[in-house]
Amino acid sequence: ILNVExxxxxxxxxxxxxxNFTCSFPSSNFYALHWYRWETAKSPEALFVMTLNGxxxxxxxxxxxxNTKEGYSYLYIKGSQPEDSATYLCALTYxxxxxxxTGTSLTVIP
Amino acid sequence: xxxxxxxxxYKIIEKKQPVAFWCNPISGHNTLYWYLQxxxxxxxxxxxxxxxEAVDDSQLPKDRFSAERLKGVDSTLKIQPAELGDSAVYLCxxxxxxxxEAFFGQGTRLTVV
Numbered sequence: 469i470l471n472v473e474x475x476x477x478x479x480x481x482x483x484x485x486x487x488n489f490t491c492s493f494p495s496s497n498f499y500a501l502h503w504y505r506w507e508t509a510k511s512p513e514a515l516f517v518m519t520l521n522g523x524x525x526x527x528x529x530x531x532x533x534x535n536t537k538e539g540y541s542y543l544y545i546k547g548s549q550p551e552d553s554a555t556y557l558c559a560l561t562y563x564x565x566x567x568x569x570t571g572t573s574l575t576v577i578p
Numbered sequence: 579x580x581x582x583x584x585x586x587x588y589k590i591i592e593k594k595q596p597v598a599f600w601c602n603p604i605s606g607h608n609t610l611y612w613y614l615q616x617x618x619x620x621x622x623x624x625x626x627x628x629x630x631e632a633v634d635d636s637q638l639p640k641d642r643f644s645a646e647r648l649k650g651v652d653s654t655l656k657i658q659p660a661e662l663g664d665s666a667v668y669l670c671x672x673x674x675x676x677x678x679e680a681f682f683g684q685g686t687r688l689t690v691v
């Protein structure tokens with residue numbers, strides 16, 4: 469079992485602020501790292517899949533980086549908007565299984 | 579392309595009653611997962627299917643939980659009898675292979691009273 473940790477557990481930011489969350493994991497022995505956005509009453513939506521050390525992915529105002537050597541990934545949101553309010557889940561795939569963190573709950577205050 | 583479909587979206591039952599959840603994965607996805615998500619925690623795997631075979635059910639409480647995936651497509655998850663502690667969101671997901679990106683349904687929120 470891989471222990472995936474996310475911090476902070478929850479976050480409140482003002483509209484327009486930039487923010488970032490952390491996903492940390494104990495080992496570089498994994499196939500891929502996934503970031504999901506989970507809005508209330510909706511399905512978790514895949515944001516990024518990263519496999520290589522140094523990977524950087526970007527989608528609009530959201531970007532992510534991966535450091536497998538030190539065991540962490542950052543998710544950045546530039547200029548947060550109220551529609552960014554959601555729980556952001558990090559997951560590792562290893563041995564044909566997903567290991568999820570507990571998520572970071574983001575609330576963007578208008 | 580239709581996504582993963584789960585039903586019902588919400589279910590309220592009394593303890594000791596049975597309950598069943600249904601999942602229709604994305605067409606062509608061989609791998610199907612059932613996850614349990616308690617408030618404030620990340621999803622935890624209950625069972626993983628590769629086609630119709632349950633390849634990982636080590637976290638499934640087999641005394642009260644059961645699952646099936648007939649013909650390797652739709653799947654049902656059953657709890658009998660339900661306990662108060664079973665109140666949670668039950669998520670179904672599917673992917674093309676075990677390591678590929680997983681696509682999730684909207685989940686079934688179960689409340690046991």
